[in-house]
Amino acid sequence: MKFDIHHRTRYVYASPVRDSFNDIRLQPMPIPEQAVESFLLRVLPAARLTHFKDFYSNWVNHFEIPESHGYLSIEAQSRVITRPPAPLPADQNLCSFADMRGAPSIERCFDYLQSSRFVELTPEAWKLAVDATHGLDDAWQAVLALMKFVHGFLKYESNSTNVHTHMREVIADQRGVCQDFAHLLIGLCRVLKIPARYVSGYLATETASAMHAWVEVFLPGHGWRGLDPTHNCQLGETYVKVANGRDYADVSPINGNYRGTQQRTMEVDVKITVLEG
Amino acid sequence: MLQDYLLNGGFDEMLDPHKGVRGHYQKFHKLFKSISPAEYDAKRQAVDTAFLRQGITFNVYGDAAGAEKIFPFDMIPRIIPAKEWELLERGLAQRITALNLFLHDIYHEQKILKDGVIPEFYVLSARHFRREFVNFEVPKGIYIHICGTDLIRDKDGNYLVLEDNGRCPSGVSYVLENRRAMKRAFSSMFEGISVRPVENYPQELLKTLKYIAPAGVAEPTVVLLTPGAYNSAYFEHTYLARQMGIEIVEGRDLFVRDSRVYMRTTKGLQPVHVIYRRLDDDFLDPTVFRRDSMLGVPGLVHAYRAGNVSLANSIGTGIADDKVMYYFVPRMIKYYLDQEPILPNVPTYLASEEQDMKYILEHLPELVVKAANESGGYGMLMGPKASKEEIAIFREKIIAEPRNYIAQPMIFLSQHPTYCDGKFDGRHVDLRPFILSGERISIIPGGLTRVALRKGSLVVNSSQGGGSKDTWVLYGDE
Numbered sequence: 001m002k003f004d005i006h007h008r009t010r011y012v013y014a015s016p017v018r019d020s021f022n023d024i025r026l027q028p029m030p031i032p033e034q035a036v037e038s039f040l041l042r043v044l045p046a047a048r049l050t051h052f053k054d055f056y057s058n059w060v061n062h063f064e065i066p067e068s069h070g071y072l073s074i075e076a077q078s079r080v081i082t083r084p085p086a087p088l089p090a091d092q093n094l095c096s097f098a099d100m101r102g103a104p105s106i107e108r109c110f111d112y113l114q115s116s117r118f119v120e121l122t123p124e125a126w127k128l129a130v131d132a133t134h135g136l137d138d139a140w141q142a143v144l145a146l147m148k149f150v151h152g153f154l155k156y157e158s159n160s161t162n163v164h165t166h167m168r169e170v171i172a173d174q175r176g177v178c179q180d181f182a183h184l185l186i187g188l189c190r191v192l193k194i195p196a197r198y199v200s201g202y203l204a205t206e207t208a209s210a211m212h213a214w215v216e217v218f219l220p221g222h223g224w225r226g227l228d229p230t231h232n233c234q235l236g237e238t239y240v241k242v243a244n245g246r247d248y249a250d251v252s253p254i255n256g257n258y259r260g261t262q263q264r265t266m267e268v269d270v271k272i273t274v275l276e277g
Numbered sequence: 278m279l280q281d282y283l284l285n286g287g288f289d290e291m292l293d294p295h296k297g298v299r300g301h302y303q304k305f306h307k308l309f310k311s312i313s314p315a316e317y318d319a320k321r322q323a324v325d326t327a328f329l330r331q332g333i334t335f336n337v338y339g340d341a342a343g344a345e346k347i348f349p350f351d352m353i354p355r356i357i358p359a360k361e362w363e364l365l366e367r368g369l370a371q372r373i374t375a376l377n378l379f380l381h382d383i384y385h386e387q388k389i390l391k392d393g394v395i396p397e398f399y400v401l402s403a404r405h406f407r408r409e410f411v412n413f414e415v416p417k418g419i420y421i422h423i424c425g426t427d428l429i430r431d432k433d434g435n436y437l438v439l440e441d442n443g444r445c446p447s448g449v450s451y452v453l454e455n456r457r458a459m460k461r462a463f464s465s466m467f468e469g470i471s472v473r474p475v476e477n478y479p480q481e482l483l484k485t486l487k488y489i490a491p492a493g494v495a496e497p498t499v500v501l502l503t504p505g506a507y508n509s510a511y512f513e514h515t516y517l518a519r520q521m522g523i524e525i526v527e528g529r530d531l532f533v534r535d536s537r538v539y540m541r542t543t544k545g546l547q548p549v550h551v552i553y554r555r556l557d558d559d560f561l562d563p564t565v566f567r568r569d570s571m572l573g574v575p576g577l578v579h580a581y582r583a584g585n586v587s588l589a590n591s592i593g594t595g596i597a598d599d600k601v602m603y604y605f606v607p608r609m610i611k612y613y614l615d616q617e618p619i620l621p622n623v624p625t626y627l628a629s630e631e632q633d634m635k636y637i638l639e640h641l642p643e644l645v646v647k648a649a650n651e652s653g654g655y656g657m658l659m660g661p662k663a664s665k666e667e668i669a670i671f672r673e674k675i676i677a678e679p680r681n682y683i684a685q686p687m688i689f690l691s692q693h694p695t696y697c698d699g700k701f702d703g704r705h706v707d708l709r710p711f712i713l714s715g716e717r718i719s720i721i722p723g724g725l726t727r728v729a730l731r732k733g734s735l736v737v738n739s740s741q742g743g744g745s746k747d748t749w750v751l752y753g754d755e
Contacts (some may be wrong), residue, residue: 257568
């Protein structure tokens, strides 16, 4: 499918701020599963953009606004064609836990097996993971069972958490948004030694109004496979991948710092148009 | 001078086991004998007063008095003969070369990890491994420009490497000032003994800093970035800046525009090309590292990334300070240089290795345990001198966080005659040479000899009651 994605973020500060430095991760990744036909980033007040690729191969746009300014608007416009791989059969064994042990020698996945800023490999997570995968000796089946578990365990509730909510709190409160679903699934996979990473992107439906988050797990022989615990499904042609990392902290779309007031309002506006079905 | 002097069973720098003066100390000993105790006392007082007046001081963290202290100075110099120094020089050059190759490798292809020479786990779990700088080309490919490597001698007089300081090693200002004080107090002695000079260090340092300036800048502006007057090494920062004739700045004196760094001066804005930063990575730039840092410069890291400003040392060298990485330096030397290490390490046990862990836990009362990322004698257990409670606390810590601990046997450091409580007595010493790595590697002859002034103490850190001595490297062996 082909999409136009228009993503606008606007901050209004209670009083003018200055010396604003920002790293933006909004550019869809050029990967076999999707072609990025165009990408445009527009920043106001106008600023010079530079870019680099980070450790996790995310494309980062950087800009600075030294002068005093009362608002900041960041507009990203992408045109993307998705061509997702066929989903893996949900009823087959694909990769035993014994095979999983070879993963670190095939793929650089050390980081995706450790605790990270928002994900912690706690005994509690381990207990949940072991209970949810009881009797399974296939990692793929285990991952599907974990996704199903997370989907049932957490209640989706808008605004119940914020971007800094840790996996521990998510387990305690049993509710959250897509970011929290992803963090929990990542934690449960990692305690079972299945490499899992966080993905930010868009679920490209006409009703989408924000970014989405999901999970990728690494299975030797099958590579990184995407799973959406919020919807308990594998990825389809409506998923557009923007960035990946250990957890949200590595992919936050706008990572900035400025001098001035803490008081500001933020408006996010995402509009997705289907160009070709 | 040395009638009642005790050898204490270890290696003595000045005396052989039969209390004969070693060859390289003989000239000094002869000249020193001709100085009367009253004369010596007068010189000592003059030196102490001069140090205080010039403000050659350091701060101790966590000291309630809070104020600056003078770094105690002992006037009996430590002397190193030429052939011994030549060995040290070769060993240190080999080590810094391997460390720089290692840093380049782990921030690029990671061959040493792929070849299984160092387990991947240790590098990727290191607190100071900067993922942000993987695949980044540091200016001239040099990561550590200024290194302070601590050397000790065991009871047979063998030199061993105790640790490498690849972030912001301090102490070189004392080397320079100790020499000045000695020259003033014993000017005639320097006429009789040919001691290699240390005075050109600031010029060598400046040359190293200018060497890494961004391409196309003919006359680079170099500045020294200090965390400020409350830093324990602030004296050294001002001292080195003055000696090099460069500006000393704090974070708030610099700012970034369009990925270029400028300094606010009384004459307006001036572009800055090289920053000798005496500030850890974490505090450099609040937009990238610690957001609560008030000491850094917002946007600095991006200017660095853009190649418009160079930093010494580079970002990400802290991993070489990690005491777990220290364990692997001999392997790095073998891997990158295909040589045997000239200067061996102290035998080290890694708590993350099952066998080693077992050994450590069984032998805690005999071992020295160190936290992987602490320095200055903090976060350390001296098994033989520790109480049962202290040992129990460390046992818990090690079990809870094995990656963060190493253990070493207690080394009985060499001792040196030192003036204490009105007489000459043996005190334990170490040596921190300073290695500069620019267009070529240059090492200040000697370095900082630190001495543990408390009787029997093996801890030489200034924050733990240590002092220093002048270090003389001779042109010859006598």
